[in-house]
Amino acid sequence: MDEATARFVRERAGFRCEYCLLPERHVRLPFEIEHVVARQHGGTDALGNLAFACLHCNKRKGPNLTGLDRVAARAKIVRLFHPRHHSWGYHFSLLGPRIVGRTAIGRVTVDVLAMNEPLLVLLREELIEEGLFPG
Numbered sequence: 001m002d003e004a005t006a007r008f009v010r011e012r013a014g015f016r017c018e019y020c021l022l023p024e025r026h027v028r029l030p031f032e033i034e035h036v037v038a039r040q041h042g043g044t045d046a047l048g049n050l051a052f053a054c055l056h057c058n059k060r061k062g063p064n065l066t067g068l069d070r071v072a073a074r075a076k077i078v079r080l081f082h083p084r085h086h087s088w089g090y091h092f093s094l095l096g097p098r099i100v101g102r103t104a105i106g107r108v109t110v111d112v113l114a115m116n117e118p119l120l121v122l123l124r125e126e127l128i129e130e131g132l133f134p135g
């Protein structure tokens with residue numbers, strides 16, 4: 001992937017993780033360009049398959065495409081949030097520093113990406129107090 005593509009993806013995302021909305025400038029480790037559909041599943045470098053993600057979300061997502069929604073009596077396989085096809089505000093909401101899945105897609109994505117790990121919630125709490133999140 002060339003530098004111009006990486007720059008475009010970062011700017012398109014507003015320099016925030018497209019999964020957890022964490023702003024890159026308030027985190028020490030640089031974020032990554034993520035393949036929403038991983039190469040091992042046939043994903044390409046096309047702009048429609050690239051997303052900007054913090055290290056935590058990118059690592060947790062890995063090549064996963066789905067998760068198990070355990071709300072129903074029988075757990076259902078549900079696809080993960082796709083930043084290019086889905087709207088963040090439709091699938092997630094913020095409850096203070098916690099990210100809540102509003103739909104099955106939102107729920108499984110919060111779960112698979114472990115978006116509410118204690119350290120992340122703490123970080124969001126601090127950013128909220130400083131008026132830097134969600135921004």
Ligand SMILES: [Zn+2]
Nearest residue numbers: 017020054057
């Ligand atoms: Zn993230």
